[in-house]
Amino acid sequence: MIKNYFKIAFRGFRKHKLFTLINITGLLIGTSAAIVIYLIVHFELTFDKFHNDGDRIYRVVSNYSFQGEVGYNSGVCGPLAGAIKSQATGVAVVAPFFTLSQPNVFVPGKAGAPQTRFKNQDDVVLADPEYFKIFNYTWLAGSPKSALGAPNQVVLASAQAKKYFPNLSYGQMIGKVITYDTLKTTVTGIVQTLTQNSDFTFHDFISYSTGTVVKDLKDQLQLTEWESTSSASQLFIKLSSTATAAVIEKQVNFILKKNSPPKPEDKGNTHGFSLQPLSDLHFNGDYGNFDNGRIASKSTLKGLLVIAAFLLLLGCINFINLTTAQANQRAKEIGIRKTMGSSRGQLIFQFLSETFMITLIAxxxxxxxxxxxxxLFSDFIAPGVKVDFLHQPDLILFLVSLVLIVSLLSGFYPALVLSGYKPVSVLKNQVSAGGSKSRKALLRKSLSVAQFVIAQFFIMATVLVSKQIHYALHKDLGFKKDAIIVINSPWKNRTEARNQVFFNKLKAMPQVELVSVGGAPPSSGNTNSTNVSYQDGKKEVKTDVQLKFGDENYMKLYKLKLLAGRALRIGDTSKSVVINEKYSKVLGFKTPNAALGTVLNHFNGPKTLQVVGVVSDFHQRSLHEPIKPLAIYTGTNSFMKGTFHIALKPETAGGGEWKTAIAGIQKTWKEIYPDDDFGYNFFDETIAKFYETEQHTSTLLTWATALSIFISCLGLLGLAIYTTNQRTKEIGVRKVLGATVAQVVTLLSSELIMLILLAFVIVTPIAWYALNQWMQGFADRTVISWWIFAISGAGMLLAAVFTSSFQTVKAAIANPVKSLRSE
Incomplete structure (x- = not known):
């Protein structure tokens, strides 16, 4: 019987090739989107799910509030780990670690051979032995009990170990010496590199106790400083089975309050700790994960799921519409089958098997x-997302589920309609053809409206996201961003003398207009801030202030607008500071001029500086964030003077000057820093990277919009073909009675236009609300213009009319004699 069902299905496919192709294409697009989005979402949701008792693992993170400004830091102060170990109850494991800043790694060669240097290695940490009690690693050599028990020991991940010692077995690597910059360590263990999805990509684990005996590391760890926090200093804990996060969080904050009690001048400002679940690590942009880690967006994943659901729904709607529209063509077949003894259940199963075949093919x-x-989308899909049926049993299960669910969604209602015909009515030719007032026609219209609602929503979203991106990239951010190159000198080899030589050689280049040396550009992903106080005579105003370091050319190069006072000058190193207009208002000054001469205390430590100028506000980061209080001053050490800002002269008509300039800069770099790799960024490209997520969203929405319109138009074409075939004689009679081609086309298209207008009325308020919610993520945003909705409605209308016109015009210009000949 089942074999017979499939044989009938294939005969039906051959008979109705066009409708079958439309159904398969619609479902193909929907299921393709579902499979790809499933792979992306499943990949992101499986990060660090393999650790034992993952629901009891937390990261301790820092939260701040300064004058209403909220701040987050993924790190903690140095002494916190030791205090939790000795003073907190309910914590089973405490594992601090500290990320080292790209050390150069030196591995001894064979006898007589020079040592091998591995430049600027990421993911090197000082790790406590407890680290391996929280996170699951397989040990290949060495003992987890003693491997990190003493200073100057190191455990390597297997991939990195083979990189350092390609010709040795893991056992032979034990006892080998590895030098990190100037720190000598001995290999005491090898662990298997994590193959599961994980944010923990560290591969060199130096014993944490090394930081207590090496002065440079000890200064970085700051094991006695309760008021100093660094994102490099991370702390993970594992709770006991009976403890709760809320109780432990209270204990941790009590420890902080006891060791660093609030001061009277800190009134209104807060500092505390919270526990971040391991499952939140991959998705929380406030804290990030680690310096080189990638953060996934849960809202983006939800949006992808919505897109997949919509595209699948569109494909299913097409199937339902076309199948129910053709129902009367199978009426006699159904009547004969019922007369011969077929039950309604058997007929439903037969029609579902036909749907199953089409879905399976798709x-x-x-x-x-x-x-x-x-x-095709590799530019913004995580590198680990792939199709591997042999090693992804969950994907096979998803495909099977997809076939069954789509088959039921698409085929169940048509199967009920088709199997519900009464044999007597069918054989007497009394079956409705699905006229405009029948329930089947009403359902088709409702589903068509749903299609147009989805398609128009995608159009509106695409236009608005593109408008916001254009606004962000072309808005006056308060500074110059074009034709500026930013180069960071290697901080390990950074000296005043080398900086000066490089600076002088850059100034001498004919293609260079101006050079400034200092810290980060006006707008960057890296932020530096400090807690600054100001005594106005009555009270103390304490504020978290963003810092920018620059020389006398910094403001001139970026064309920062001076509102009052003067810019920085040579010799201002230890006494002067320029603030932004926002900060002057926070301090209580009504005009920029009134802020001049103000003395700021505890500036970046115990320093006191005087305000000599006020600049117009500019955006320090992306438009997602509001403008914050900011100060610009000349740094006092080489760390603050490691970034070169190079303004290039405009290129001539022939071009090529910038390319020549970059080649000259690279040559100069190699003369001064021969052992360090050269790298540069155009400042405007750095600004554009702030909106990568939005640009990716725009690309996805563009594809979703195109596909949704295509699926809708496919279904529309199928219905137009069916409708014109049903009304062939009517069209012939109208033409014989004098109707023109234009009148016939208008008649056939009027219903379609009404459906699109109805969909427009329904979708507009829904889209406005959803888009307005999305726009709340920007502190500075464009407006939701009326023409966004008008373009959507007009675009959908034009696409639909154009698609249906292929069939309506063909029917309208047909010779009426052919359609009326049988009459």
Whole structure:
């Protein structure tokens, strides 16, 4: 019987090739989107799910509040780990670690051979032995009990170990000496490199106790400083089975309050700790994960799921519409089958088997296309997302579920309609053809409206996201951003003398207009801030202030607008500071001029500086964040003077000057820093990177919009073909009675236009609300203009009319004699 069902299904497919192709194409697009989005979402949601008792693992993070400004830091103060170990109850394991800043690694060569240097290695940490009690690693050599028990020991991940010692077995690596810059360590263990999805990509684990005996590391760890926090200093804990995060959080904050009690001048400002679940690590942008880690957005993943659901729904709607529209063509077949004894259940099963076949074909084709689609979007899909049926049993299960769910969604209602015909009515030719007032026609119209609602929503979202991106990239941010190159000198080899030589050689280049040396550009992903106090005579105003370091050319190069006072000058190193207008208002001054001469205390430590100028506000980061109080001053050490800002002269008509300039800068770099790699960034490209997420969203929405319009138009074309075939004789009679081609086309298209207008009325308030919510993520944003909705409605209308016109015009210009000949 089942074999017979499939045989009938294939005969039906051959008979209705066009409708079958439309159904398969619609479902193919929907299922392709579902498979690719499933791979992306599943990949992101499986990060660090393999650790034992993962629901009891937390990271201790820092929270701040200064004058209403909220701040977050993924790190903690140095002494906190030891205090929790000795004073907190309910904590089973405490594991601090400290990320080292790209050390150069030296591995001894064979006898007589020079040592091998590995430049600027990421993911090197000082790790407590307890680290391996929290996170699951497989040990290949050495003992987890003693491997990090003493200073100057190091455990390597297997991939990194093979990089350092390619010709040795793991056992032979034990006892080998590795030098990190000037720190000599001995290999005491090898662990298997994590193959599961994980944010813990560290591969060199130096014993944490090394930081207590090496002065430079001891200064960085700051094991006695309760008021100093660094994101490099991370702390993970594992709770006992009976403890709760809320109770432990209270204990940790009590420890902080006891060791660093609030001061009277800190009134209104807060500092505390909270426990961040391990499951939140991969998604929380406030804290980030680690310096080189990638943060996924849960809202983006939810948006992807919505897109997949919508595209699948569109494909299913097409199937339902076309199948119910053709129902009367199978009426006699159903009547004869029922007369011969077929039950309604058997007929439902037969029609569902036909749907199953179409869905199965679509899913198989989608699975074959998935790698191609992933490659197409590889620029913003995580590198680990791939199709591997042999090693992804969950993907096989998803495909099977997809086939069953889509088959039921698409085929169940049409199967009920088709199997519900009464044999007597069918054989007497009394079956409705699905006229405009029948329930089937009403359902088709409702589903068509739903299609147009989805398609128009995508159009509106795409236009608005593109408008916001254009606004962000072309808005006057308060500084010059074009034709500026930013170069960071290597901080380990950074000296005043080398900086000066490089600076002088840059100034001498004919293509260079101006050079400034200092810290980060006006707007950057890196922030530096300090807690500054100001005594106005009555009270103390304490504020968290963003810092920018620059010389006398910094403001001139970036064309920062001076509102009052003067810019920085040579010799201002230890006495002068320029603030922004926002900070002057926070301090209580009504005009920028009134802020001149103000003395700021505890500036970046115990320093006292005087305000000599006020600049117009500019955006320190992306438009997602508001403008914050800011100060610009000349740094006092080489760390603050490591970034070169180079303004290039405009290129001539022939061009090529910038390329020549970059080649000259690189040559100069190699003369001064021969052992360090050269790298540079154009400042405007750095600004554009702030909006990568939005640009990716725009790309996805553009694709979703195109596909949703395409699916809707496919279904529309199928219905137009069916409708014109049903009304062939009516069209012939109207033409014989004098109707023009334009009148016939208008008649056939009027219903379609009404459906699109109805969809527009429904979707507009929904889209406005959703888009307005999305825009709240920007502190500075464009407006939701009326023309966004008008473009959507007009665009959908034009696409639909254009698609249906292929069939309506063809029907309107047909010779009426052919349609009326049988009459």
């Amino acid at each position: 899913v198989i084709l989608s699975a074959m296309l998935a790698p191609v689609v992933l490659k």
